[in-house]
Amino acid sequence: MNQKVKNLYVTRIENFFNRLNEKVLGDSVLFNAEFCHSTEPVPFSKRLNGRYRKIKEGANWGGIWDSAWFHLTADVPKSWKGKEVVAQIDLNGEALIFTKDGTPVQSLTKGSVFQGDYCKDIHYLFKSCKGGEKVDLWVEGAANGLFGVERPDDPNLKDPYRHGKYSGIVNKIRLRVFDRDTYAFRLDVEVLKSLAKHLPENNVRRARIIRTLNEAIDAFVDNPANSAKCRRILKKELDKKATSSDLSTVAVGHAHIDTGWLWPVREGVRKCGRTFASQVTLLKKYPSYVFGASQAQHYAFTKEYYPKLYAQIKDLVKKGRWECQGGMWVEADCNIISGESMVRQILHGKNLFMDEFGIDVRNCWIPDVFGYSAAMPQILKKSGVDFFLTQKLSWCQFNEFPHHTFIWRGVDGSEVLTHFPPEDTYNAGLHAGGLAHGRDKFKENAYLDEFMTLFGIGDGGGGPKEEYIERGLRNADLEGVPRVKFGTAEEFFDRLAKHADRLPTWVGELYFELHRGTLTTQALTKKGNRFLEQKLRNTEFICSCMPLSKYPSKDLDFMWKKLLLNQFHDILPGSSIRKVYETTQKEHAECLEKCDGIIQDAGKVLFDKNEDYVAMSNCLSCNYRGVVELPKGLDCGLLDEDGNEVLVQKEGKKTVALVDIPAQGFKVFEKSGSAPEGETASGGLVLENELIRYEFEKDGTISRIFDRECEREVLEKGAKGNLLTLYKDRPHNFDAWDIDIYYEKSIIGTAKPVKVEKIPGGFVRNGIRFTSEIGDSEIVQEVFLAFDSRRIDFKTAVDWKERHKMLRVSFPVDIRSETANYDIQYSYMHRNTHRNTTWDLAKFEVVGHRYADLSENEYGVAILNNCKYGHKILDNVIDLNLLRSPTNPDPEADLGVHEFTYSLLPHKGHLTDSDVMAEAAMLNMGVTVFNNCGRPKFQVPCTIESEGISMEVLKKAEKENCLVIRLVETKGHTSKGILKVNIPKAKLVETNLMEWTDGRAMSCAKPVEITMRPFEIRTYKIKT
Structure with a gap:
């Protein structure tokens, strides 16, 4: 056959399929409808408290993020006797249908960006009606789509709709006749059409499918009554079995629900209700179907807000129909969270699954997270998690990851069995072509017989529709398609483990070559997360020194879970909308304040009350020898336990002291007289002590660093340190998420001096205040050097007014090393400082927690920070990302005042021989001061x-x-x-x-x- 003629018949199939959907629904009857509008969600139990008004199709019922309850009633016409009846409900948003007793049963949605046909507007009522039945439905509507609201890509700050707009509109509220035969015929066509599209042009199977589909179209003659006959024509192709050599796939029903992202967390709660209700209904209808859900937080939401639905889920878990997955509290970011946060994510997640369901979840299920730390395998293994799943690395920008199934080895040598579903998605539709594509791509298909498919719509939730399961049943044993079997991830991994000795090994981090900007975006949230991680550690330490009967377990549990929730992989990385961060930052602040209250209350138990003394606590495993800012009102001198005078000085309105607090210990100081006033040092822009000398320019850059003890120049000859540089920051895609490498050539300028002041100093430390401008923003840096330290601190305040720009600071140092070391969760890791390969090039922005270090054998330089994560060390230049200003999805991201500290620490020896780790810990943790407290009553x-x-x-x-x-x-x-x-x-x-x-x-x-x-x-x- 001529190729153009072939193409004509293929196009005919596509056009016919698109029109066939119109034939599934027949006669209709309008619902009688009334609604009650609200700006925030109202629970089912309180739905009758508001005022209801009548509403018809075409009417507007609410604006952006609004809610409403709809009461829909209708009588089934007697003339429909024997026909299948459905409710067609389209509120131009999301919705959830409840029974009269308050049980949620079915979600509705406008559509999905992943699949154009993912519209859920049908609720099945009667398979064969008698006629005259009364229908009475309660529907909760949400004025937002599956993916939030309509937002401009790059809004102007004066745009009143910069955060989006949305209209809740009653598009359809009807009873409809449903043609089951035509629906099934359409599915048959879809499966064969998808398979034919995947097969090679001259493949015999493809040619016969196309011929048979056209025969069925001929027989349909635009009459749904012919659907059953048409199905019989297609049966001969659908009955052809898979070959003995073909692979299998374990199809796991899945709905990746973003706890918060393009919607606030309160909407994430309702997405759980909508998604889970639909899946419970499908599980009842299809006895072979299996659904799985991760994120213990979502189960906790469901238990609190939808208890009747939760009871059904518990029953399905017992029967093996519903799989608890993931073992984490939420699908958390794995770059930024601390080692202990990673432990608590799993501890609280697994505890919920064990306590509520009696199940030990043994897999880590995070398909959409933006990179995976080399520390994870040990934390997983020591948490009883043997298996790991993601697909995110299929998005990598420059390099294709070489495996789909492998052993992942971490920094300590721990190993976990890992699988990347080869369809490279967690939103698979169980289309024949997609399944065949996954089989062909599967990198281990030479010796492994099965892979996993995650099917259902995610991100905005939803999960599989009925059509997905029907496709899976048709593809169960079909020639040209891997055999589809519904099953659990646990069963798949247990079978896979038997082949572990044949699998390749990947050592180190699973670096994601994209979304590098998420190490910096929404800086206030990252700061709140770091501060709360540190504060919770300190609070637990201090409370553990009291009798256990006084330990505030409930308060700490509540705050840990708030922290863990806000570590979700679209919240902490900075890729959510403004409404999310308004809540997150408020919760961080409340928890920090609560911790401070608990700590001060604990001080009353731990120490004798004595207004003549001050007690200090250090929870670190190193002595804290450094500067402490004393509480307001405490401006006196101090004597240590031996009566020795402690170095104290006033700096304007604050008082600082140089203290030495034992590791994991307390120390008590006697108040003594007044603290001496600091004096303004004479001379040039120099900070120095017996160990080191820093020479500054008026713009705050460092022109020279000389290590007196080691007799060594620290900066590269002719270069300047503390160079604050502004870059144009317009990534190719994903504004909040991405930084593209070409930013390096897009320099806008460097900081320009406005004002320089010496800060009154003394025997504790000396400082200089630099005020500068960069772009439209102002930077104030108070730079301090303590009298006995090489570490210089840059206490920085930025009034950030930029858009699509990035602020970085760099230090070109006289150090040569092919690798640098970066602090990560409970360890550190090496990365190359060159770009020999595309794998090195891809890591032009990497994560580091409290420090990054560049060292030779006998000397090195580290940059420390108290709330930053994005680093770059290329050749000999240490570079830290300070701020970004994307506009999508939050047009006001990071605008405003930011306060943070970074430090430079030249040091003797290599990293492990130096004081870098201790200094980084002290910069982040500090000591706790208890005023008017004397002798400790308890030991640590x-x-x-x-x-x-x-x-x-x-x-x-x-x-x-x-x-x-x-x-x-x-x-x-x-x-x-x-x-x-x-x-x-x-x-x-x-x-x-x-x-x-x-x-x-x-x-x-x-x-x-x-x-x-x-x-x-x-x-x-x-x-x-």
């Missing part, structure tokens, strides 16, 4: 003495009346330490990160010697 219950082992956690156990400690080897080599337990008759019992297991009990009567492997994490219970 447990301490560790070690150069390479840190006690990162001291807290009460989750489910036992005992303490828990978490030790981490920090240096990357085997380390020894002495653990002292100051509790009579205590036993030390090793457990896993979940605190679910008990090892052999060891006596703590004497100090216990601990030996730990590189980056090893250990958890112990202290039992009495």
Whole structure:
């Protein structure tokens, strides 16, 4: 046949298929409708409290983010007897149908960006009606789409609709006759059409499918009554079985629900209700179908807001029809969160699944997260998580990841079995062509017989429609398509584990070559997250020093879960709308304030009240020797426990002291006289002490750093440090998410001097205040050098007024190394400082937590920070990303005042021989000051003495009346330490990160010697 003639018949199939949808629905009857409008969601139990008004098709019922309850009633016409009847409801947004007793049963939605035909406007009522039935429905409407509201791409700040607009409109509210045969015929056509489209041009199977489809079209003659006959024509092609050599896929019903993203978290709650209600209905209808859902937070939402639905889910879990997945509280960001946050994500997630369902979830399920830390495998394994799933690396910008199934090895050598579904999506539709595409792409198809398919609409929730399951049934054993079997991820992974010895190994981080801007965007949220992570650690430490009966478990549990929720992978990375961050920042502030209150209350228990003394607490595993800003009103001198005078000075309205607080300990100081006033130093723009000298220019840049002790120039010859540079920042796609490498050539300018002032100083520290302008923004930096430290702190305030620009600071140093080290969760990792390969090039922006270090064997330089994450070390230039200003999806992202600190630390030796880790910890944690507190009443219950082992956690156990400690080897080599337990008759019992297991009990009567492997994490219970 001539190719143009072939194309004509193929086009005919496509056009026929598109028209066929109109034939599925027949006669209609309008509902009688009334509605009650509200600006915020109203629960079912309170739906009758408002005023109801009648409404008809075509009418507007609400604006952006509004809600409404609709009451729909109608009688089925007697003339429809024997016909299938459905409700067609389209409110131009999202909706959820409830039964009269308040049980949610079916979600409705306008559509999806992933699949154009993903409109859910049909609710099945009667398979064969008698005629005359009364229909009475309650529907909760939301004036937003599956993907939020209509937003401009790059709005003007004066645009009143810059945050979007939306109209809730009653498009359809009708009873309809539903033609089941035509519906099934359309599905048959769709399956064969999809398969034919995938097959090669001259393939025999393709030619016969096209011929048979055209025969069915001939027979239809635009009459739905012929649908059954047409199905019989297609049956001969649908009955052809898959070959014995073809692969299989385990199809897992899936609905990736973003807790918050293009909608506020309150809408994420309702997305859980809508999605889960629809899936419960489908599970009842299709006995072979299996659905899975991750994120313990979503189950907690459902339990609180939809208890009747939750009861049904619990029953389905018991029957093996509903799979609990993921083991984390939310599908969290895995770049920015701390090591302990990662542990608590799994601890609280797995505890909910165990407590509520009796299930130990053994997989980590995060298909849409923007990169995966090399620290994860150990944390997963020690949490009882053996398997890992994502598909996000299929998006990588420059390099194709070489495996779909492999062993992932982390920094400490721990390994987890990993699978990337080869269809490269978590929104598969179970289309024949998509399944065949996944089979052909599957990189391990030479020796593995099956892969996984995640099908259903996600991000905005929803999950599979009925059509998805029907496609799966038709593709169960079809020639040209991998065999489809509905099943669970756990069963798939257990089978896959039997082939683990045949799988390749990937060592180190799973770096995502995209969305690099999420290390910086929405800086206030990242700052709140870092501060709350540190504050919770300190609060637990201090409260653990009190009697356990006084430990505030409920408060801490609540705050941890708030922190974990806001670590969701579209919230913490900065890719959500303004409404999300208004809530997140408020919750961070409330939790920080609550922690401060708990700490001060604990001080009243821990110390004798004495107005002549000040107590200080240090929860770090290193001595805190550094500057402390004293509380307001405390402007006196201090004497240590031996009567020695502590260095104290006033700096305007604040008072600072240079203290030395023991590791994991308390120290009490006596108040003594008045603090001396700081004096303004004479001379040029220089900060120096016996160790080091910094020379500045008027614009705040450093022209020279000379290490006096090591007799070494630190900066590259002729270069300037602390160079604040503004770049044009217009990524190719994904404004809030991405930074593209070409920004490096798009320099707008550097900071220009406005004003320079010497800060009154003294024996504690000296400082200079630089005020400068860059773009339309103002920067004020207070730069401090303590009298006995090489570390110089840049306490920075930026009034940020830019759009599509990026602020970075750089330090070109006289250090040569092919690798740099970056702080990550409970460890550090090496990355190359060159761009020899595209894999190196792709890492032009990488994550680092509290420090990044560039060292030779005998000397190095580190940059420290208290709330930043985006780093670049290329050749000898250390570069930190400070601020961005994207406009989509939040047109006001990061506008306003930002306060943060970064520090430069030249040091002797390599990273592991230096004080970088201790200084970074001190910059981030600080000490806690208890005014008017004297002698401690209690000892710190447990301490560790070690150069390479840190006690990162001291807290009460989750489910036992005992303490828990978490030790981490920090240096990357085997380390020894002495653990002292100051509790009579205590036993030390090793457990896993979940605190679910008990090892052999060891006596703590004497100090216990601990030996730990590189980056090893250990958890112990202290039992009495």
